Every structure is written in structure tokens, then in C-alpha cells.
Amino acid sequence: MKKLTIYLSFLILLFIQTSPGTAAPKDGPKNIILLIGDGMGLGQMEIARLFEYGKKGHLYIETLPYTALAHTYSANNRVTDSAAGGTALAIGEKTKNEMIGVTANGKEKKSILDLFKNHLYKTGIVTTNSVTDATPASFTASVKNRWEDQHAIAKQQLQTKVDVIMGGGLSYFGANEKGDTNLINQYKKAGYQFVATKQELQHAKSDKILGLFGPKHLNFKLDRNKLHSQEPTLTEMTAKTIETLSKNSKGFFAMIEGARIDHASHASDLTSIWKETIEFDNTVKYCVEWAKKHPDTLIVVAADHETMGISSSEPMDIKALKQISVTPHYMASQLQKNKSGIGYTNQSIRKVFKQYAHMTLTNRDIALFQSDIKNDRNQVYPDQQIAWEIGNRIAKHYHAGSLDRSTEKLSTTGGHTSNMIAVFAYGKGANQFHGVMDNTDIPKILAELMGFAF
Ligand SMILES: [Zn+2]
Structure with missing residues (x-):
């Protein structure tokens, strides 16, 4: 009887150790x-x-x-x-x-x-x-x-x-x-x-x-x-x-x-x-x-x-960055399309940067933004490119440490x-x-x- 009990316990132990469903981890x-x-x-x-x-x-x-x-x-x-x-x-x-x-x-x-x-x-x-x-x-x-x-x-x-x-x-x-x-x-x-x-x-x-x-x-x-x-x-x-x-x-x-x-x-x-x-x-x-x-x-x-x-980065303007209350993705959604359906109106670009990022864009800034979004060939996330262009400008304006947009453009991982x-x-x-x-x-x-x- 004792032998049988030992034998049974051995079998149970063997089962526990070999069955994947019940194997107990080693602590x-x-x-x-x-x-x-x-x-x-x-x-x-x-x-x-x-x-x-x-x-x-x-x-x-x-x-x-x-x-x-x-x-x-x-x-x-x-x-x-x-x-x-x-x-x-x-x-x-x-x-x-x-x-x-x-x-x-x-x-x-x-x-x-x-x-x-x-x-x-x-x-x-x-x-x-x-x-x-x-x-x-x-x-x-x-x-x-x-x-x-x-x-x-x-x-x-x-x-x-x-x-x-x-x-x-x-x-x-x-x-x-x-x-x-x-x-x-x-x-x-x-x-x-x-x-x-x-x-x-x-x-x-x-x-x-x-x-x-x-x-x-x-x-x-x-x-x-x-x-x-x-x-x-x-x-x-x-x-x-x-x-x-x-x-x-x-x-x-x-x-x-x-x-x-x-x-x-x-x-x-x-x-x-x-x-x-x-x-x-x-x-x-x-x-x-x-x-x-x-x-x-x-x-x-x-x-x-x-x-x-x-x-x-040392010159990063934390106070200004903390005052921004929406993301560049939201800002992008607030831009007004041109009548032609291609690109955005200068007026809406100026307004969005002012209202949400507290930045005053010059005519030259706006012209550059227009040409950058027109020439962008973002292969990684094409739907995100406008937001990335907005975000990158805000980061640069407030001197935050982030890859330059031209480096990002060369990157296959965005x-x-x-x-x-x-x-x-x-x-x-x-x-x-x-x-x-x-x-x-x-x-x-x-x-x-x-x-x-x-
Ligand atoms: Zn990623």
C-alpha cells in the first residue's frame, strides 16, 4: 500500500512536471x-x-x-x-x-x-x-x-x-x-x-x-x-x-x-x-x-x-510650451482649405498659429509653411504630415530639443x-x-x- 502511494505520488509529480497546462513555475x-x-x-x-x-x-x-x-x-x-x-x-x-x-x-x-x-x-x-x-x-x-x-x-x-x-x-x-x-x-x-x-x-x-x-x-x-x-x-x-x-x-x-x-x-x-x-x-x-x-x-x-x-535643451521655453492647450493634430484640423481644395488659406494658417501656439508668423513664414506642406513626401504617416509640420515649427520657436524636420524627412521611421x-x-x-x-x-x-x- 505504501509502495503504491509512493508510486502514485511519483506519477502525479511526473504529470505536474510534464503537462504544459499545469506546470508550476519554479517560484x-x-x-x-x-x-x-x-x-x-x-x-x-x-x-x-x-x-x-x-x-x-x-x-x-x-x-x-x-x-x-x-x-x-x-x-x-x-x-x-x-x-x-x-x-x-x-x-x-x-x-x-x-x-x-x-x-x-x-x-x-x-x-x-x-x-x-x-x-x-x-x-x-x-x-x-x-x-x-x-x-x-x-x-x-x-x-x-x-x-x-x-x-x-x-x-x-x-x-x-x-x-x-x-x-x-x-x-x-x-x-x-x-x-x-x-x-x-x-x-x-x-x-x-x-x-x-x-x-x-x-x-x-x-x-x-x-x-x-x-x-x-x-x-x-x-x-x-x-x-x-x-x-x-x-x-x-x-x-x-x-x-x-x-x-x-x-x-x-x-x-x-x-x-x-x-x-x-x-x-x-x-x-x-x-x-x-x-x-x-x-x-x-x-x-x-x-x-x-x-x-x-x-x-x-x-x-x-x-x-x-x-x-x-537649455533655452527651451517650458512656460510657453505648457500654455499650449491643443495638439498640432487638432490645430491641423482647424486649418481652412483653399477654394481649389489644394493647400490651406494663409489667413487660417496665421490664425491657428496665433490662437493655439501664441506665435506670430510673418508672410515669409507662411509662404515657407505652404511650400513645405506642398513638397512634403512623408512616406511613413502621410495623414500626419501637416501636424508634424506645425509641431516642428512650434518646437523650434520655443527652442525645444527635437530632430530638425529635414533629418526627420530622411528617416524611414519618421x-x-x-x-x-x-x-x-x-x-x-x-x-x-x-x-x-x-x-x-x-x-x-x-x-x-x-x-x-x-
Ligand atoms: Zn514611431
Whole structure:
């Protein structure tokens, strides 16, 4: 009888160790929250710190006990885009710019989120961008080109069975002219609760949530009042995600992205870099405070790359930049088209710069603006070019540290840089993050801590 008991215990032990669904991690964390500030370099953090708290103040992120620096180059470029940068953080391997969730030779590879999923942990992705955009997609989909088909990425996310998906991107989930079906209905059939406003999100009770709060990316924090935005904040989406994933679960993995730090940086919009980074910082604070009540949690804060060489230059006029109350994207929307439909009226250009950026343009400035927008060939985000032209002029006027527009124009990533990014960690396993590492080391360390094999 005793022998039989020993034999049975041995069998049970063997089962626990070999079955992927039940394998207990070797004392790894129960929950991992990976927060990614898209385009958030040390310059963006410094701008947010100075604007919000002054010279002697501190961001919350700075209080995390473990820090490291990471290189971000991609397989085919010294400077990464968000696709290769996100993929490195997701699959632990370098890939080429524009590739998502695949290796440099185009082979699909499981992401750290997939590994959690395979081991029956809950998973979630949250972003202020479209949920199908590069960073969230790197964790939940595999495509050879990020611009290929957002609807196909949304479909893959359904197949991946991510428990919580929140952000923008509603326009990619509907039926379309290419004959794709309405994905919202398919998500509902698969047991997801679909929510589209802040109120609906607050009342959501399901274990599986699809929250899409805008057609593409969510609004910039700075424009939200002006646009009467009904969207939840990044912190509100994160709070609901943690609440949902931690309910009756063995643990979870969540990727939370502050996506618009990158968008603000591309436009050299120092005011929005401040606002977006502070929103991200608040979200980090929320997660760490939750982790303090759930000590078996690991929080890692990273970035996919730096954007526009943002820096805290000495002559920068912080006071003036803080007085700007809308983004260059909003300003662009206020320009009046010429009667011909090409270009904008001189009068509206003068008015917009005066009203929102408190700048007086000369006739020469206006003529130059007109010719610059006419000759712009922005291949990366053609729809953003007017906003970038406005933002760049404001940054220059107030002497903020940002790449010159001519350098940005030559860049295939729209102004990303290869500056090292900072990594911060708190909680169980946080001491693994130190020194100078590679971006691919981050998911490798997470997998190692959990006892998962890539
Ligand atoms: Zn970018």
C-alpha cells in the first residue's frame, strides 16, 4: 500500500512536471505586467518630469527599485520601427523593420503572451493606439508587413484568444468592402463582452472583454476636453484589465502600452509628450500599487525605441510650451482649405498659429509653411504630415530639443533614433533587470522567470 502511494505520488509529480497546462513555475511571479511607453526615451521622461514636477521633482517610474538600459536596433536597421521594436519585446528575437511577430526570415514564433496562454494563464493587451497596431500586434499576431491588413491582425487576435483587448481600432473590426465579416459579432460569439464607452467599460463584468473606444487610435490627452472624448484613460483601461484577469485565475500576463508618447514625439509636440508620459506614469503607479497588495507580481516598464531625439535643451521655453492647450493634430484640423481644395488659406494658417501656439508668423513664414506642406513626401504617416509640420515649427520657436524636420524627412521611421531606452522593474524577479541589455533580453528574462521555453 505504501509502495503504491509512493508510486502514485511519483506519477502525479511526473504529470505536474510534464503537462504544459499545469506546470508550476519554479517560484516565478504569478502575474507579470509589461508596460511599454512607445517612443519613450529618457528625453521624453525628462520633459514630463520637468513640466509636471519641476527641476527637483520625480516621475513615479523613477521610484522603481531596479533599472537597466537597452539597445533597440533591428535585424536590418540601426534604428528600429515600432514593428521590429515590439516584436523584439514580444518574441525575444530581432526582426526586420515592418515585420510583426515573425523572425527576420519571416518564420512565425510564439510571443511571451502565447507562452502564458499555453500554460493556461490569462492574458490581456491594452493600448491608446489601435489594438491592431505594431506593439499590441507583436504580442498577439504574426504578419510579414505591419501595413498589410489590420483586419487580418484583428482576426488573429481572436484566434489567439487573448482574454482582454482594449484600445482603439474599431474601424478594423467591421465588415468591409473586401468581403471580410464583422469581427465584433465573431468576438461576441466567442464569449467576449464588447464595450465601446467609458461607462460600458465600468459596468463590464465578463471574463473576456473586447473594448474598442475609437475608430483608430484614441485621442491625445491634450485634446480630450476639446473633442468631448468619451474614452476611458489608459489607467482606467488598465484597472479593468487587471480586475478581469486576476479574477479566479492562476495568474496573468498583461501588456499595457502608452502609445501616443510616440505620436506626440513624431510631431515634436513637447506639450503632448508631457501629458502622454504623465498618463503613462500614472498607469505605472496604479500597477505598482496593485502589485504591492499582490506581492507575487512583477512589473516591468520599457520602451520599444526613442522617437525624434527629444531632449531637454537649455533655452527651451517650458512656460510657453505648457500654455499650449491643443495638439498640432487638432490645430491641423482647424486649418481652412483653399477654394481649389489644394493647400490651406494663409489667413487660417496665421490664425491657428496665433490662437493655439501664441506665435506670430510673418508672410515669409507662411509662404515657407505652404511650400513645405506642398513638397512634403512623408512616406511613413502621410495623414500626419501637416501636424508634424506645425509641431516642428512650434518646437523650434520655443527652442525645444527635437530632430530638425529635414533629418526627420530622411528617416524611414519618421524620426526614430537608436538611443538606448530605460527599463524599470518592481516586484518578484525584478532584480533580474540591471546593467546594459538588449531589448530581446526582456521577454527572455520573463520566460526564464516563469520556467517557460521560447
Ligand atoms: Zn514611431
